[in-house]
Amino acid sequence: MRATSLYAPGDVRVSEIPDPVLRAPTDAIVKVVAGAICGSDLWRFRGVNDFTPGLLMGHECIGVVEEVGADVGSFRPGDFVIVPFDHCDNTCAHCRAGVHSACVNFGATQTGQGEYALATQADGSLVKTDGMPDLALLPSLLALSDVMPTGWHAAVAAGVRQGHTVVVVGDGAVGLCGVLAAATMGAEQIIAMSRHESRADLARAFGATHVVAERGEEGSALVMDITKGVGADAVLECVGTDASMTTAFAVARPGATVGFVGAPHGVELPVGRMFSRNVGLAGGLAPVRRYLPELLELVMSGRIEPGRVFDATLPLDRVADGYRMMDERTAIKVLIEP
Amino acid sequence: MRATSLYAPGDVRVSEIPDPVLRAPTDAIVKVVAGAICGSDLWRFRGVNDFTPGLLMGHECIGVVEEVGADVGSFRPGDFVIVPFDHCDNTCAHCRAGVHSACVNFGATQTGQGEYALATQADGSLVKTDGMPDLALLPSLLALSDVMPTGWHAAVAAGVRQGHTVVVVGDGAVGLCGVLAAATMGAEQIIAMSRHESRADLARAFGATHVVAERGEEGSALVMDITKGVGADAVLECVGTDASMTTAFAVARPGATVGFVGAPHGVELPVGRMFSRNVGLAGGLAPVRRYLPELLELVMSGRIEPGRVFDATLPLDRVADGYRMMDERTAIKVLIEP
Numbered sequence: 067m068r069a070t071s072l073y074a075p076g077d078v079r080v081s082e083i084p085d086p087v088l089r090a091p092t093d094a095i096v097k098v099v100a101g102a103i104c105g106s107d108l109w110r111f112r113g114v115n116d117f118t119p120g121l122l123m124g125h126e127c128i129g130v131v132e133e134v135g136a137d138v139g140s141f142r143p144g145d146f147v148i149v150p151f152d153h154c155d156n157t158c159a160h161c162r163a164g165v166h167s168a169c170v171n172f173g174a175t176q177t178g179q180g181e182y183a184l185a186t187q188a189d190g191s192l193v194k195t196d197g198m199p200d201l202a203l204l205p206s207l208l209a210l211s212d213v214m215p216t217g218w219h220a221a222v223a224a225g226v227r228q229g230h231t232v233v234v235v236g237d238g239a240v241g242l243c244g245v246l247a248a249a250t251m252g253a254e255q256i257i258a259m260s261r262h263e264s265r266a267d268l269a270r271a272f273g274a275t276h277v278v279a280e281r282g283e284e285g286s287a288l289v290m291d292i293t294k295g296v297g298a299d300a301v302l303e304c305v306g307t308d309a310s311m312t313t314a315f316a317v318a319r320p321g322a323t324v325g326f327v328g329a330p331h332g333v334e335l336p337v338g339r340m341f342s343r344n345v346g347l348a349g350g351l352a353p354v355r356r357y358l359p360e361l362l363e364l365v366m367s368g369r370i371e372p373g374r375v376f377d378a379t380l381p382l383d384r385v386a387d388g389y390r391m392m393d394e395r396t397a398i399k400v401l402i403e404p
Numbered sequence: 405m406r407a408t409s410l411y412a413p414g415d416v417r418v419s420e421i422p423d424p425v426l427r428a429p430t431d432a433i434v435k436v437v438a439g440a441i442c443g444s445d446l447w448r449f450r451g452v453n454d455f456t457p458g459l460l461m462g463h464e465c466i467g468v469v470e471e472v473g474a475d476v477g478s479f480r481p482g483d484f485v486i487v488p489f490d491h492c493d494n495t496c497a498h499c500r501a502g503v504h505s506a507c508v509n510f511g512a513t514q515t516g517q518g519e520y521a522l523a524t525q526a527d528g529s530l531v532k533t534d535g536m537p538d539l540a541l542l543p544s545l546l547a548l549s550d551v552m553p554t555g556w557h558a559a560v561a562a563g564v565r566q567g568h569t570v571v572v573v574g575d576g577a578v579g580l581c582g583v584l585a586a587a588t589m590g591a592e593q594i595i596a597m598s599r600h601e602s603r604a605d606l607a608r609a610f611g612a613t614h615v616v617a618e619r620g621e622e623g624s625a626l627v628m629d630i631t632k633g634v635g636a637d638a639v640l641e642c643v644g645t646d647a648s649m650t651t652a653f654a655v656a657r658p659g660a661t662v663g664f665v666g667a668p669h670g671v672e673l674p675v676g677r678m679f680s681r682n683v684g685l686a687g688g689l690a691p692v693r694r695y696l697p698e699l700l701e702l703v704m705s706g707r708i709e710p711g712r713v714f715d716a717t718l719p720l721d722r723v724a725d726g727y728r729m730m731d732e733r734t735a736i737k738v739l740i741e742p
Contacts, residue, residue: 320506348684
């Protein structure tokens with residue numbers, strides 16, 4: 067099959083590799099209908115994170131079940147499924163506690179930017195739609211494999227409630243989904259920190275009541291003005307850099323929680339400030355499977371349309387262009403059609 | 405009046421200083437019936453934290469109101485009161501959100517190890533008993549000025565619930581009160597990490613079901629054995645060192661929260677582990693006033709006896725001996741009688 071590999075920073079290409087095969091009786095093979103490039107793929111594309119040359123790329127996809135292992139009971143060939151980036155058995159102690167991302171049988175999608183993907187722990191991980199979905203729904207269903215549940219997790223971790231004032235740091239696809247999550251949960255004021263007009267527009271469409279384009283201390287000061295000096299009830303940190311984390315803690319009111327979902331890079335947490343102001347930190351790798359049933363219902367009923375984060379669609383053989391567009395921030399998020 | 409001052413590391417003495425006077429109409433002066441030495445006083449006594457020589461000591465006390473400012477409406481001379489170490493107006497946005505320790509009119513007790521103490525924001529801070537309490541209750545009432553609400557705060561921040569398995573890191577007075585708090589909240593298993601037999605005994609009396617004397621990786625491994633490899637539902641970090649924080653995160657199950665109340669000294673938070681395992685951190689300086697009504701009721705009804713942490717009582721002129729006993733860990737906590 068054709069699949070995407072990263073050979074060196076900036077050098078991403080499609081090549082022919084062997085088709086995936088069932089390796090365990092709990093596996094399923096999914097023919098990819100749509101895959102995506104993730105903001106976290108850029109850490110390696112930019113050479114920030116190490117990797118072995120030839121690394122298979124793509125942990126987000128949706129598709130049609132092609133083949134299942136002997137122990138897979140809930141799915142059969144032809145089912146249309148959402149493949150969570152993190153696979154789980156949905157039965158272990160951590161899954162039962164809602165932390166599917168710490169499953170004792172954890173696995174991850176590897177060839178979502180390819181023609182076929184292997185889902186380990188298929189019964190525990192996959193969620194199917196009721197028949198083949200409308201084409202128009204595909205982007206939103208694809209968003210359920212990672213970015214929407216990740217933004218949702220930030221809001222859950224931050225404890226967003228009806229009537230809250232929420233700050234979202236980061237205007238990537240996850241941050242925008244965080245805005246959508248906060249709005250869906252009933253937040254009254256949602257302050258999106260964004261300096262890109264197209265992203266700010268989408269943030270507003272998703273429910274942001276304020277957009278702060280400034281960064282650093284200037285941005286924090288503006289948020290404090292909007293919140294009348296009190297700070298935000300909940301903060302969603304959707305980037306993972308030290309600067310974004312610093313901003314998140316600067317705008318959190320005492321007693322608030324920063325919900326973080328951006329894989330941390332060079333972050334030093336301000337433990338003294340956290341102590342003196344009683345600002346907590348919660349979150350991490352999103353337990354996608356935990357939220358999927360609820361989010362799928364929200365998508366199918368038309369209440370949320372997270373697929374709007376995809377502002378470009380490219381065929382698989384142009385995947386390199388997709389990486390460049392996201393690297394240069396000319397696209398928010400790119401959908402890849404195999 | 406006579407009061408305790410710290411002149412140099414290891415040099416703590418009682419000397420004559422001017423009596424406190426009302427400085428604001430919201431102030432009250434309290435004649436101290438009992439004060440205490442706090443574990444956090446030892447950071448300065450040991451020379452770890454800087455201070456100005458002559459620093460007045462003692463932020464924990466109970467006593468009788470001697471004089472009140474013109475704006476104090478809820479107290480009058482003769483009332484027996486608990487003086488929280490952190491004073492608050494109990495009306496600002498942060499107090500209303502339950503974070504009294506971030507009150508916009510924050511103040512702190514300064515001469516609790518002296519004959520009189522000044523309570524700023526008396527109406528918002530003080531809580532009185534119904535008449536003069538029994539002498540036997542004094543230690544438990546004194547514990548309500550800091551250590552018991554602080555241990556309670558750790559348990560609240562860590563999200564302790566009925567049936568939980570809870571680990572308490574630290575066997576000082578706050579850690580022991582954390583054990584008592586977790587037991588009162590219905591925790592099923594409480595693992596106290598303690599290597600001092602007298603403290604371990606009190607931990608058991610307060611509700612600990614297990615005591616782990618080992619530290620570091622060995623101690624964490626034992627906790628993981630007790631929890632059948634899952635980890636604790638909630639962890640109370642009651643020390644504030646990097647080693648204790650490392651242990652706290654090592655024993656927390658995915659999705660758990662470490663509730664921290666030990667002022668952090670040299671702590672570097674393991675942000676990567678927090679992310680990959682979804683372990684949160686919450687807590688900080690305890691909002692004593694928030695918990696006082698509930699805790700006072702628990703003490704008066706005999707349900708909790710936090711005063712058992714005081715295993716030594718000294719007259720004020722022997723306060724230096726009290727510091728040495730706590731420094732050398734021959735006493736858990738020392739009660740000072742002016």
